[in-house]
Amino acid sequence: MAEVRLTDIRKRFGALEIIKGVDLSIEAGEFVVFVGPSGCGKSTLLRMIAGLEDISSGELTIGGAVMNDVDPSKRGIAMVFQSYALYPHMTVRENMGFALKFAGMAREEIDSRVNDAARILELEPLLDRKPKALSGGQRQRVAIGRAIVRNPLVFLFDEPLSNLDAELRVHMRVEIAKLHKELKSTVIYVTHDQVEAMTLADKIVVLRSGIVEQVGAPLELYDDPANTFVAGFIGSPRMNFLKGRVATIADGHVTVALTSQPEVALTLPIASTSVTTGDAVTLGIRPEHFFAQGMGDAELAVEVDVAEHLGNTSYVYAHVSDSERIIIEHGDVRKIASRETLTIGIAASRSFLFDDEGNRIR
Amino acid sequence: MNAPRFFSTALQYVFLATAAFLSIFPFIWMVISSTNTSIDIISGRTGIGEAFATNVANFFTQVDVPLVFWNSTKVAVLATLLTIVVSSLAGYGFEMFRSKARDRIYALVLLTLMVPFAALMIPLFMMMAKSGLINTHIAIMLPTIASAFIIFYFRQSTKAFQTELRDAAKVDGLKEWQIFLYIYVPVMRSTYAAAFVIVFMTNWNNYLWPLIVLQSNETKTITLVVSSLASAYYPDYGVVMIGTILATLPTLLVFFVMQRQFVQGMLGSVK
Incomplete structure (x- = not known):
């Protein structure tokens, strides 16, 4: 060698x-x-x-x-x-x-x-x-x-x-x-x-x-x-990306409001000083990192397109808005139907923040 | 089977039977005629006669058979081997090596297919004359060696040769000529067999060019000899037919020996 x-x-x-x-x-x-x-x-x-x-x-x-x-x-x-x-x-x-x-x-x-x-x-x-x-x-x-x-x-x-x-x-x-x-x-x-x-x-x-x-x-x-x-x-299914905008920055934390659902805001810790209020950002959440309603730091309403039940897990293909589609992996959900509105939890500790050019903001 | 289907099938069989008969008729006629006297042949006799032995004896009397066959074999085998070596190297090169000029040169090579031999005869003859090669077998072989059609055939066949085999061979330490010799040639053996059959038949049956450059009886090939028998003042067609049969036998033999490889080569060498 x-x-x-x-x-x-x-x-x-x-x-x-x-x-x-x-x-x-x-x-x-x-x-x-x-x-x-x-x-x-x-x-x-x-x-x-x-x-x-x-x-x-x-x-x-x-x-x-x-x-x-x-x-x-x-x-x-x-x-x-x-x-x-x-x-x-x-x-x-x-x-x-x-x-x-x-x-x-x-x-x-x-x-x-x-x-x-x-x-x-x-x-x-x-x-x-x-x-x-x-x-x-x-x-x-x-x-x-x-x-x-x-x-x-x-x-x-x-x-x-x-x-x-x-x-x-x-x-x-x-x-x-x-x-x-x-x-x-x-x-x-x-x-x-x-x-x-x-x-x-x-x-x-x-x-x-x-x-x-x-x-x-x-x-x-x-x-x-x-x-x-x-x-x-890296990761399968691939990570979901949701467009957002920086709402506030305070005490080493940034609050991001989603573009498609402005009422949904998530506050994440941040060390970078390059971000300013109003900046366009992207929130990345892996399919396996969504939570049941009431379990996350914020809640997101999605409409289900298709649900695939693989036995051990289920993949829910849904859309947040007309242009933002996401995949949710859920171990328990077996009876989700198309067109159903689902409320899911998202957590700051399981989310990634990226700038407008796709680079990670840490 | 319903009526239209029966009619269609019958039509196909009639067509195929006619085509088969037309294909095989000259051969049958040649064999039957070789057993008849020249007068019987001219008078249109179609049955088997009793003059076969006489015709054979006459042929062997009139023709120096060993010399003529030696000439034909030497020319056909050497020209075939040289054509295959040169053309397969060219086909391999055209397919394997990338260059800006590659496709232009290849197009030029293919363009030569459109030039009829009649247009080349005189310049070729002058070249051979200047080189002192008239009445030699080299003069017959030289123009046939770089065959555009066989280069095309090898290049097309080489497209099926996995480039990863070449890469693997390079990693194994082979130089380009060794890859060609130890990997390409064995892998493409069916292509070589098919090319051998095609080129051998072409060279064996070559008539016009040898007729122009070969001038003495010592150098003549079987096709020229049979032709000269047929163009005598009183041609003995029984003897001509014996010559034609003997001239046909080597190509038949080559085809039957290499039949399986030939078919495989025409379908694509690499499996």
Whole structure:
């Protein structure tokens, strides 16, 4: 395992800048997940670390050595691709041992490494099969095995579970987490699935349009998002945002009145001095942080559009006004009907305040 | 089955049977004619005759069969291999490497498909003459090697080749030529097989260009020899038919041996 450092990394295609100056420090043995919507540059950034895309400017080091212009095979990385990228004309054994054979390793050593990896991943009965004779999950394990045998400093995973069905994805997610604990290697993992990010990561890097929006532990991002983008991206269903205006500021507290229901006001503690009375702000409340009537600091009347009852919980899709729609997660409510007016409690301790540009006000 | 459905099905069968008959008739006629004398063929005899052995003997007397077959095989196999190597490299390159000029160059390559061979014959002949290649097999092969159609075919097929395989190979330490050789070629083997069948048939049956550049009997290919038999003052059509059958056999053999791969290659190589 090795640490990975990215210093002002940029990627340009002609005049178009895709990665706009990423600074990132990944410690040895850390499991880091790049997460973000499609087109945010997370896969491009991973491919730049792998050496599959040139770095336009900036510096990449792996284990202290500058790797900007080093061949992918000499960076000490191994990569697992979304489509598995197994060589279809080779057996599982040949696929796993191909890089080692190519590097000129002795036959006995290759066999030993392949057999060890096959044992860890329970691939032993499949070693003589071709990829087309394997299921999706088995192919993914072979792809991981192919990475393991190289004994890399850093594992790179590019959306490795995207092609699997929901059940298998959960299974493989657990397998990858176990594998990381066992191998203790540095892992950089790209996904657009925030559940994968939350469950696997030691550290999540949230990307948007080639810029790192926030870096932190999963619960840090959940509990303390830096802006509306991170707040909306981390957590499922996504955070609700309600427009408001600063009514009063006094004694380190700000009172926000909702635009859609001005009679609803919530008072939150504030340290920032950049906010003034009358400023437009956004109140962020996660679906799971609404309360029953009478339980919060303020009460909000919403009209229910649809209620989804999942058994263990219910999601209520409602609107506060014509333009503001919210999702409420409620453990008890099973008999909510469409068009019903619901009064729910909101609490200052469970609300986030953002300025007009979406940045967090603390 | 109701009446309109029956009528429709019957019509389809009649159409298909007619098309099948028209396709296979020349071959059957060729085989039957090879058993008849030239006079019987001209008089329109359609039954199997007794002159087959005579026709074969006459053919082998008039034609240096081993030399002619060696010439044809050498030209067809070498030209096919060279065409496939050059065209697959070009197709791979056109698909894999991004550049501003790529599509313009590719369009130029495709434009060459629109230039008829008749327009190229004289300049080609002059080039070959200046290079001292007239009456050599190299002169036949050179113009066929960079085939725009086969480049197009390989580029289109390469679109199905997963770029992640190339990425995986790079991570595994392969250089570009090694990726081509050890990953691309085996993965695309059906495409290669289909291309081999197409190019081999084209080269084996090549007539006009060899007719122009080959001038001595020692260098002539089977198509030229059969043609010269047919254009004699008193052509022996029984012998011509034997020559035609023998000329057809290698292409049939290649097709039947590679039939499965050919079909797979035409449908798309990568599964």
